Structures are given as structure tokens and as C-alpha cells.
Amino acid sequence: MNRRNFIKKTLGTGFFLGTSAYFGNLINAFPVNQSGKSGYNLVAVRGGEPDVMLDRALQSLGGISKFVKKNQTVVIKPNIGWDVVPERGANTHPTLVSRLVKHCLDAGAKKVTIFDNTCDNWKNCYKNSGIEQAAKDAGAQVVPGNSESYYQDVDVPKGIVLKKAKVHELILESDVFINVPILKSHRSARLTIAMKNLMGIVWDRRYWHANNLHQCIADFSTYRKPDLNIVDAYYVMKENGPRGVSEADVQKMKSLIVSPDMLAADVAAAKLFGMEPDDISYIKMADALGVGIKDLNKLSIDRIII
Amino acid sequence: MIRISLSLMFFVFLLFFFLDFANLFSEHLINFFTYIQLIPSIIGFINFQTPVFAGFILIILFTLFYGRVYCSTICPLGALQDIIARLKFFFRRKLKYKYSNGQFVIHYSIVVLVFIFSVLYVNPLLLNLLDPYSIFGKISHALFKPVYIFFNNIFVELLNCLGIHLLYYVDFLSFTFISFISALVFLIVIFVFSFFMGRRYCNLICPVGGLLSIITRLSLFKLKITKPLCEGCGACGGVCKAECIDMKNKHIDMNRCVCCYNCISVCPTGAIGYKMVLKTSADKSVTDESRRNFFKSLVGFYILGLLSANSCQNKDRSVAIKKNTGLIPPGERLPVSPPGSIGLEHYRNSCIACHLCVSNCPTQVLQPSVTEFGLSAPLAPRMDYSKSFCNYDCVVCSQICPTGAIKPIEPEVKKKIQIGKVRFVIENCVVYVDRTDCGACSEHCPTKAVHMIPFENDLYIPEVRPDICVGCGACEYACPTVPFKAIYVESNVLHLVASLPEKSSPKDDAGIKDGFPF
Numbered sequence: 046m047n048r049r050n051f052i053k054k055t056l057g058t059g060f061f062l063g064t065s066a067y068f069g070n071l072i073n074a075f076p077v078n079q080s081g082k083s084g085y086n087l088v089a090v091r092g093g094e095p096d097v098m099l100d101r102a103l104q105s106l107g108g109i110s111k112f113v114k115k116n117q118t119v120v121i122k123p124n125i126g127w128d129v130v131p132e133r134g135a136n137t138h139p140t141l142v143s144r145l146v147k148h149c150l151d152a153g154a155k156k157v158t159i160f161d162n163t164c165d166n167w168k169n170c171y172k173n174s175g176i177e178q179a180a181k182d183a184g185a186q187v188v189p190g191n192s193e194s195y196y197q198d199v200d201v202p203k204g205i206v207l208k209k210a211k212v213h214e215l216i217l218e219s220d221v222f223i224n225v226p227i228l229k230s231h232r233s234a235r236l237t238i239a240m241k242n243l244m245g246i247v248w249d250r251r252y253w254h255a256n257n258l259h260q261c262i263a264d265f266s267t268y269r270k271p272d273l274n275i276v277d278a279y280y281v282m283k284e285n286g287p288r289g290v291s292e293a294d295v296q297k298m299k300s301l302i303v304s305p306d307m308l309a310a311d312v313a314a315a316k317l318f319g320m321e322p323d324d325i326s327y328i329k330m331a332d333a334l335g336v337g338i339k340d341l342n343k344l345s346i347d348r349i350i351i
Numbered sequence: 352m353i354r355i356s357l358s359l360m361f362f363v364f365l366l367f368f369f370l371d372f373a374n375l376f377s378e379h380l381i382n383f384f385t386y387i388q389l390i391p392s393i394i395g396f397i398n399f400q401t402p403v404f405a406g407f408i409l410i411i412l413f414t415l416f417y418g419r420v421y422c423s424t425i426c427p428l429g430a431l432q433d434i435i436a437r438l439k440f441f442f443r444r445k446l447k448y449k450y451s452n453g454q455f456v457i458h459y460s461i462v463v464l465v466f467i468f469s470v471l472y473v474n475p476l477l478l479n480l481l482d483p484y485s486i487f488g489k490i491s492h493a494l495f496k497p498v499y500i501f502f503n504n505i506f507v508e509l510l511n512c513l514g515i516h517l518l519y520y521v522d523f524l525s526f527t528f529i530s531f532i533s534a535l536v537f538l539i540v541i542f543v544f545s546f547f548m549g550r551r552y553c554n555l556i557c558p559v560g561g562l563l564s565i566i567t568r569l570s571l572f573k574l575k576i577t578k579p580l581c582e583g584c585g586a587c588g589g590v591c592k593a594e595c596i597d598m599k600n601k602h603i604d605m606n607r608c609v610c611c612y613n614c615i616s617v618c619p620t621g622a623i624g625y626k627m628v629l630k631t632s633a634d635k636s637v638t639d640e641s642r643r644n645f646f647k648s649l650v651g652f653y654i655l656g657l658l659s660a661n662s663c664q665n666k667d668r669s670v671a672i673k674k675n676t677g678l679i680p681p682g683e684r685l686p687v688s689p690p691g692s693i694g695l696e697h698y699r700n701s702c703i704a705c706h707l708c709v710s711n712c713p714t715q716v717l718q719p720s721v722t723e724f725g726l727s728a729p730l731a732p733r734m735d736y737s738k739s740f741c742n743y744d745c746v747v748c749s750q751i752c753p754t755g756a757i758k759p760i761e762p763e764v765k766k767k768i769q770i771g772k773v774r775f776v777i778e779n780c781v782v783y784v785d786r787t788d789c790g791a792c793s794e795h796c797p798t799k800a801v802h803m804i805p806f807e808n809d810l811y812i813p814e815v816r817p818d819i820c821v822g823c824g825a826c827e828y829a830c831p832t833v834p835f836k837a838i839y840v841e842s843n844v845l846h847l848v849a850s851l852p853e854k855s856s857p858k859d860d861a862g863i864k865d866g867f868p869f
Contacts, residue, residue, distance in 0.1 A: 050383040088721065089867050089869075090868070091863050091866070092863040112858070115500045128742060128743070156514065164794070164795055164829075165742060165743075166713050166714045166742050168373075168713065169713065169742060169744070169745070187516070187517050188516040189516070189519035189520065191519065191520065191522075192519070192520035192521065192522050192524065194504070194520050194522075195520065196744070224813075226496070231790075231794070232790050232793060232802070232803035232811050233788045233789055233790025233791070233793070233803060233811060233823075234788065234790075234796075234862075235792065249833035250791075251791070251829070252831070254781065254789045254791040254829075254831040255785075255789070255831035255832065256780055256787075257788075258787060258789055258790075259787070259788055260787075281861075283855075283858060284855050285799055285855060286799060287794050288794060288795065288796070289855075290797075290798065290799050290852045290854060290859075291852075291853070291854040291855070293854040293855045293856065293857045293858070294854075294855050294858075295858065296858035296859070296860065296861055296862065297858075297860040298860075298861040299860070299861070299863060300861075312869075313867075313869055316867075316868045316869045317867065317868060317869075319868070324809075326788070341869050346869070348866065348867050349864065350864070350866060
């Protein structure tokens with residue numbers, strides 16, 4: 046990072062140096078567990094289009110302005126892992142992403158950025174998922190995640206297996222982090238939802254696969270919890286995940302789960318998919334690490350059917 | 352001026368095709384410029400006999416009319432040499448050339464040697480090493496592209512610091528020692544020739560220059576000095592980079608002339624221009640009859656060779672298959688050739704390693720080999736699954752390959768081409784050894800030729816179905832085991848047809864009214 050810092054200094058903006066000093070505090074600025082407050086801490090919506098369901102969910106949570114303040118920078122992490130079209134249910138729905146961008150900008154966000162460390166060729170993924178165009182049209186900046194030079198070393202102090210990771214600089218630089226995974230089948234992780242989606246903000250995923258995948262997913266979810274998790278369950282890939290073979294793998298579920306609690310979002314989404322959360326190792330491991338609330342009975346849930 | 356701008360256009364466009372990492376240019380534009388590159392076009396035509404590869408006929412026709420127009424207008428290496436020669440301005444003020452005697456014996460011997468080697472023995476090694484377009488490609492890709500990417504990345508950093516993310520970083524994956532060194536050697540050779548001796552490379556070594564020189568002997572129009580107009584100032588000889596203007600006899604040796612037309616523009620009296628030459632009025636003062644006949648027969652031999660090339664080639668290929676495959680001991684991995692290349696034999700007989708596909712491969716899975724494809728195709732691009740994997744829907748390389756070594760295919764055809772088969776080594780697998788979940792291979796597989804089946808303790812372990820595998824290498828790339836992968840692609844010597852993956856049973860939309868299971 047020396048070269049980068051050198052350039053930054055010579056540019057004399059001092060902008061990022063200032064903000065990076067400021068992050069440390071910001072990471073924990075938004076309490077994940079909002080049970081002390083009145084209102085819901087998990088919203089589940091069914092039966093609408095992605096944008097409509099998002100509007101309803103955010104409304105129920107008290108508006109996006111609860112999470113995004115004026116002049117803040119926002120990073121949105123959808124799942125853009127695969128070079129396939131939205132109907133294949135492998136990537137987050139573009140309509141959902143674009144609506145979210147609009148909400149953030151309406152709330153006064155200074156800048157909204159979007160990226161993913163894709164599995165297939167990143168440019169094709171960005172393009173064919175429809176997310177690049179949708180996000181740009183809505184006013185977001187679409188940022189690449191294709192090169193190691195975007196990623197910076199971080200410690201994962203609470204990690205049991207995963208002690209270090211390389212994380213995309215946008216996650217380190219942005220004030221607000223919104224996680225927008227898609228719910229789908231995944232033979233090795235069982236399901237990929239919110240916690241698994243964070244594999245797309247790190248560089249070296251091979252290490253995870255080689256060193257107890259489930260424990261690494263749980264470990265990393267202690268690192269920086271997203272301020273908000275929006276689980277897209279509109280097109281749900283029921284088998285052959287995470288890439289899928291054809292549209293026949295997909296069931297139209299027209300659902301959305303939104304929660305500031307990543308673990309709770311995963312538990313609810315797993316149930317929606319038709320799986321027992323306890324059958325998914327990383328959910329149990331994350332519970333042991335205190336990532337969030339696993340028992341949905343302890344949450345205040347708003348269930349909306351459109 | 353027109354000649355220089357055309358030449359610069361070819362040079363700049365071809366250079367950018369080799370530099371570009373973002374696939375900014377359509378394959379049609381690329382094909383437009385590579386269509387009339389002589390050697391690639393001839394190889395393509397020998398292989399497929401379609402108009403797609405008939406550009407060489409245009410060049411030969413041009414040459415039959417006006418001489419070696421190719422050398423100063425279309426050839427990117429020619430333009431590179433001219434640019435290097437211009438560097439002299441920084442050292443000496445003048446570009447001054449002197450007439451030199453032609454070394455046709457050496458030059459034409461090289462042409463004949465290349466011909467025998469590449470057509471009769473179906474071994475493109477010498478073309479790989481000597482074809483100017485291929486040399487230009489190798490130099491551009493191995494030496495210029497890293498510089499281009501370096502500056503791109505610096506620029507990206509600057510923009511990123513300002514919070515602008517319009518451009519993106521690129522990691523240059525294809526730096527290999529061999530391709531770098533060989534390109535460097537090529538560049539040094541070209542530099543020395545062009546800096547000190549004008550277009551000597553074109554008139555001593557280049558097989559394209561040689562072939563066109565032979566054809567020029569039959570050309571209809573030749574540059575001539577009109578003797579009554581000539582004042583003998585010698586200006587033309589001083590600017591002739593082919594060193595082919597003999598001031599004593601006021602004669603231009605058209606066989607070496609690269610048609611740069613510097614002489615025409617520098618001549619104060621306008622004494623130089625094209626004149627029609629009838630074969631009967633052979634210029635006896637320069638060429639005697641026996642020499643002429645020798646060259647005529649050479650040309651005849653060449654054309655005959657070209658015509659019979661296809662049948663010859665097929666015969667030789669069947670021999671070559673046995674020869675080359677027999678050399679590889681069992682257990683050793685063969686290189687995987689890209690989809691569209693039919694098989695290893697076709698590929699190694701047709702690829703001259705210009706690296707245009709390496710430069711344009713969106714995933715950078717195509718990487719220069721060393722001699723994996725055999726000595727006939729050093730540096731030919733191979734599928735390197737340690738660096739990346741082949742995109743399921745992508746056919747870029749097949750669309751731009753100028754020689755037809757990778758023949759043009761459509762995405763739907765590509766999905767059925769099996770360039771290799773998946774092999775699973777359970778003893779290397781994370782799931783088997785560590786008893787933890789992994790499945791990276793199956794995640795990446797576009798056809799589910801690698802799928803996960805139940806294993807002990809609720810684990811899932813990969814199972815492979817080679818029949819629906821296309822050999823894209825995604826599994827091998829994603830596999831985290833070191834030093835040896837638990838899953839890899841075994842090359843198909845001849846590409847096969849993969850069965851299409853089965854679709855799962857379609858699912859009804861979920862019942863919305865059911866509400867939530869929590």
C-alpha cells in the first residue's frame with residue numbers, strides 16, 4: 046500500500062487519510078441488535094416485485110434513513126458472482142439493487158458504490174447480471190473487485206480458523222455497508238445467504254475452502270457486520286447452486302427478508318427456503334461466536350404479504 | 352503521405368488490438384485488419400478454403416500490379432521498423448541510405464526453406480519465428496502490453512484516489528520468462544537491423560518479403576527513373592530504406608523495393624514513377640536470362656506447392672499424430688488447446704503464436720506455452736487453468752484468430768465442444784482428507800459435470816461426469832489444494848462433443864399465501 050499512500054499524499058487531498066482514521070470508530074457505530082428500540086428488527090415480505098417489496102420492508106423498519114445518514118458513503122454488496130441473466134437466480138435481482146441505490150441517495154448519501162469479487166469473469170458478470178446498468182442508472186458507482194490491489198490485509202480477531210483476510214478497500218472506506226445477498230442452494234455451504242455473501246468482499250477464497258469452509262464463513266462474519274442485510278428471494282435457485290444449469294433450477298418465490306442482524310436474516314431465509322437452520326454448520330458456528338440472534342422468537346418480526 | 356497514414360493506421364490499430372485488455376474492439380474490426388496479413392491468411396486458407404481467409408489473394412494481386420505494397424503499408428513490423436529508423440533523428444540529423452547489392456540467394460533460400468518446412472512438413476516453426484505479423488504480435492504482447500497495463504494501473508490509482516472508478520486494475524497474468532525473452536530477442540534483432548540498415552530485415556530474412564519479392568518479378572508496374580528528367584542529385588538513394596536505388600545505372604531494384612515511395616516525394620524533378628513493364632522487354636542490363644528462368648521456375652514451384660498444399664498437409668498430419676503422441680510418456684499432461692482448435696494436431700500445425708488471442712482473452716486463461724505443443728509451435732497459447740478458466744459463453748479467441756488455428760465458432764456450438772475431460776483425484780480432495788466441506792470445483796462448474804454427492808457425516812464430495820464436461824477448467828482453477836489439484840482437466844488430443852447438461856425438473860411458483868415458515 047506504500048505506492049498508493051504515496052500517491053494519495055502527493056495528491057494532497059488528505060481526504061482518504063482523514064476518513065480512514067475515522068473508520069475504526071464507525072465500524073461499530075451502528076448497533077446490530079436494535080431490540081432495545083421500538084419497532085421491528087426483521088421484516089419478511091412476500092408476493093411483490095423486488096422494488097415494491099423493498100419499499101415496504103424499509104418502511105416497516107422506519108426508513109433507510111435509520112441506516113444511511115446524510116453525506117455518508119455507502120457500499121452495497123450484492124451477489125454478482127456469475128455470468129448469467131437475472132432469471133437464473135444466481136445473482137441478486139437488478140431491480141432490487143437499483144431501488145436500494147435510489148433509497149440511499151434519497152436519504153442524502155454522498156456516494157453509493159457497488160462491487161463484488163465475482164467467480165466468473167467480472168466484466169461479464171457485472172454486465173449480464175443487469176446490475177451494472179441498473180445501479181449506474183440509479184446513480185451508483187460500480188467499482189471493480191477483480192484485482193488483488195483493491196484488497197487490504199485485515200485481522201479477524203474473533204476468528205477461530207480465519208485470523209486474517211484481504212478485504213476490498215470500499216468496505217474499509219465506506220461509512221455504511223449494506224449486504225444484498227440472494228438466497229440459493231449451495232451444496233458445500235448448504236445455502237448461500239447473507240454470511241456466505243461476504244466471501245465476495247475478500248480476495249483469497251481458496252483459503253476458506255481449504256480450511257473448513259463453514260468455520261471460515263462464521264469467523265469472517267464477526268469481522269464487520271453489515272449495517273443492513275437485504276436477502277433477495279425473488280428467484281430462488283433450489284438446486285444446482287450456486288451457479289445453476291438452467292432456469293429449471295429456479296423457483297419464483299417473490300420474497301424478501303430484511304434485517305440489520307445478519308444471523309437472523311440467514312435463519313429466516315433458510316426456513317423460507319425449506320431448510321432447518323441447524324442443518325447448516327456455519328449458522329451454528331456463527332451463533333456460537335455471537336454474530337447475532339439465532340432464535341427467531343427473540344426477534345420482533347414484521348410479516349407482510351402483498 | 353497516404354502511404355504513411357495507411358501504414359500508421361495498420362500499425363496503431365494492430366498495436367491496440369495487442370494491447371487492449373478490455374475487448375474494446377469488435378472482432379469485425381480486428382478481422383478487418385488481420386484479414387490481409389499474408390501468412391495468417393495463407394494458413395487459414397490452406398486449412399479451410401473459405402473467403403474468410405482469402406485476404407492473401409488481395410496482397411498477391413496488389414504485388415502483381417505494384418510490387419511490395421504490403422511491406423510498407425500493411426505489415427505492422429514494417430511500420431515498427433520505420434519508427435525505429437526515425438529514432439535516428441535523435442542521434443544523427445539525417446536518414447542517409449546507400450545502394451547495396453541484393454542478397455537474393457540467401458533471402459530466397461530462406462523462402463524456400465520456410466516453404467519446405469511449413470508446407471511440405473506441415474511445421475509452422477519457421478513461420479512462427481519469422482513471420483513479421485507474428486513477430487510483431489509477440490513483441491507487442493510480451494513487451495508493450497505490460498507497459499500499457501502498468502500505466503493503466505497507475506492511472507487507475509490516481510483516479511481511485513479521487514474517488515473515480517471509471518477504469519479498473521488489470522493484473523497481467525501472462526508474464527512468462529520465455530515469452531518475454533523471446534520477444535526481447537526479436538525486438539533487439541529488429542532494432543539493430545532497422546536502426547543501422549533500413550529495411551535489411553525485409554530483404555534478407557523476412558519470408559514474406561522474400562515471397563513478395565519473387566512475385567514482384569512478375570509485376571505489371573514498376574518504379575522507374577525517367578533518365579532524361581533525372582539530374583543525378585542522388586536524393587532518392589539517400590531516402591531509400593531498402594537501399595535498392597542504384598544511382599550509377601539510374602535503376603530501381605523493384606525486387607527489394609518496399610514501396611515506401613520516399614523517393615517519389617523527394618525527387619526534385621519528378622523523375623520517378625510507376626511505368627508499365629511488359630514481360631518481353633526484360634531489362635537485360637540487370638537480370639540475365641538464366642537467373643530469370645530460375646526465379647520463374649521458383650514461382651511456379653511455389654504456386655504448385657500452394658495448390659497441392661492441402662493434400663500434402665493431410666497426409667503429413669496423419670503421420671505427425673503418431674509421431675508426436677508417441678513421444679509423451681504416460682502420466683504426463685498434454686496441453687489443452689482452446690475451443691475451436693479442433694485438436695492438438697490442427698492447432699500446432701496452424702498456430703504461429705502471434706498471441707492476438709492471448710491479448711484478447713477476457714479471462715486470460717490463454718497463456719503462451721513454451722514447447723508443450725511440440726517444437727513446431729513454440730509459444731503457442733494454451734489453456735492455463737492455474738491462472739484462470741474459460742468462460743462458458745465466450746468465443747472471442749475463435750472469432751479473431753487470423754490463421755484459423757482456432758476456427759470461428761458460435762457460443763451455442765462451443766458449449767458442446769469438449770476440449771478436455773475432468774479427472775478427480777479423491778486422495779487430494781479437501782473433503783476426503785480433512786473431512787470438511789469444500790465444493791469449490793462444483794460451484795464453478797457451468798454444466799455440473801462436477802456435482803456433489805453425499806459423503807460421510809453429512810458431508811458432500813465431488814463426483815464427476817466427463818460426458819457433459821466441456822473442459823473449461825473452472826474446477827481446476829477453483830480447487831484449493833496444493834501443490835497438486837484434486838481435480839483437473841485432461842486434454843483431448845482431438846476435441847470431442849460434450850453432451851448437454853440435463854435440466855432439472857421445472858418448479859412451480861411458490862404459494863405466496865402460505866405466508867412464512869417462521
